[in-house]
Amino acid sequence: MDYETPLFFHVMEYADAADRDVIDMVSGNPDWEPPEALREGLREYADLEPDRFQYAPSAGLRELRAEIAARRGVDAEQVVVTNGAGEANYLSMARALERNRGNEILLTDPVYPYYPGKTTMLGGAQRFVATDDEGQLDPTAVRAAASDETAAIVVNTPNNPTGAVYPAETMRELVAIAEEHDAILISDEVYDHYDLSGEFASALETDSAHRIVTNAFSKSMAITGFRVGYAIFPPELVSDARSRHMLVNVATTRPGQYAVLQALRETGPDYYERNRKRLRKRVETFTDALEAAGAEYTTPSGSFYVMARFEGYPGTLANVxxxxxxxxxxxxxxxxxxxxxxxxxxFALVTxxxxxxxxxxxxxxx
Incomplete structure (x- = not known):
């Protein structure tokens, strides 16, 4: 099987090997501080008893799952704590395909490259639905592309790379389309704390057995190296997801989960608002310069990416x-x-x- 390795690593390696100063705007690694409570949690953890340095419960620390569940309005038994949002999406796509209701994964174009890569790895078939110039997804186009072969519809809001934020009506319609075709809507909401529009709507707002929501603390707490994410499954899909998670990863980082839990409990909304304010300023600075350079560009409603088009300079790897x-x-x-x-x-505005x-x-x- 030929896996589709994302180009991120190639570009980062090329930039690292350059014999000049290079400003990294490739990967979504926030350059700002994590919550202070998270650092305090790690310091505390170093002095805990030896048994805390052993395997965590496979599905995640009970207290963390309960905290996530309370915040998201679900039962803690629906929550699986994962090795970042990457594993959460992998488990979700696997569960959708394992239901044997179809072999096709509907993806958006443009798409976060790991989704088609995971589709291939899991033996599924890709089908793409184009978004509009602002990155918005028209549910009518999704409905036209969906069929009895549709196992899952995978979306990301706020979106990477377009910065689009899907409104509540779109999310409701996507859940409805999944229900009509006995498929699963998988909504990756890892950038939910970087909604710059006030329009973000979680798929969890629509109660359904046909939707899975994935997320992580990687972006919201500026801790991409911690690998603490989660997926919220319908009750009937969670058991096999736990089994696959156990077989693939056993469990994810115990000290990371402990520190994240402390940060969740002790970090107020001002931390997240400061980061959104920083991001808004960066978007303005960067897009003003693109305007002056005569470039066409996107202004993100969420996440922290800007896309730009320069006349006669297509977005190829060679041009990068x-x-x-x-x-x-x-x-x-x-x-x-x-x-x-x-x-x-x-370009990622995380520098x-x-x-x-x-x-x-x-x-x-x-």
Whole structure:
């Protein structure tokens, strides 16, 4: 089987090997501080009894699952704590395909590249539905693409790479389409704390046995290296998801779960609002420079990515490498996200050097 390895690692390695200063705008690693309570939790953990350094319960620490469940309005038994949102999405897609209600996964175009990669790995077939120029997904187009072969519809809101935030009506319609075809809507909501529009709607707002919601603390707490995520399953799908999780990972990090739990309990909304404020300022700075450079660009409603199109400079891997070598800015090629954004480049606004990067791009394309 030929797996589809995402281009992220190639671009990062190329940038690291460059013989000049390069501003990294490739990966979604927040550069800001995690919650102080999270650091305190880690310090506390170092002094706990030796039994706390052993396997965690496979489905996750009971207290963490209960905290997540209370915040999301579900039963704790529906929650599986995973090795980041990556494993949460893998388990969700696997469960959808294991139901034997079809072999097709509906994905958006543009798409986060790990979804088609997971589809291939799990033996499913990909089918794409194009979003509009702002990244919004039309449920009518999804309904037209869905069939009895549809095992799952996978969406990401707020979206990577477009920055779109799907409204409540869209989410309700997507759940309804999944129900009509006995499929599963998988809603990856890892950027929910970076909704800049106030329009974010979780799939959990629609009660259904045909939807799974995935999330993680990687982005919201700026801890992508901790690998603490979760999936919320319908009761009838959770048992086999737990079994697969146990066979693949046994459990995820115990100290990470402990620290995340402390951060959840002790971090107020001002922490998240400060980060959104920082992000709004970066979006304005970066898009103003793109405007001055004569580029076409997206203004994200959520997440922390901007896509840009420069005349005569399509979003190929070769052009991304040229940009690293000649401008000292590393972004992602649009072709990594599907056919519809091949003319575009994607930049992650998770560096304090956003203004400098924008100036370099403006000078390069002047």
């Amino acid at each position: 490498e040229r940009l690293i070598d000649e401008a000292g800015v590393a972004g992602m090629p649009g072709e990594a996200f599907g056919d519809s954004r091949r003319e575009w480049l994607r 304090p050097r956003v203004e400098e990067a924008a100036e370099r791009l403006a000078a390069y394309f002047d």
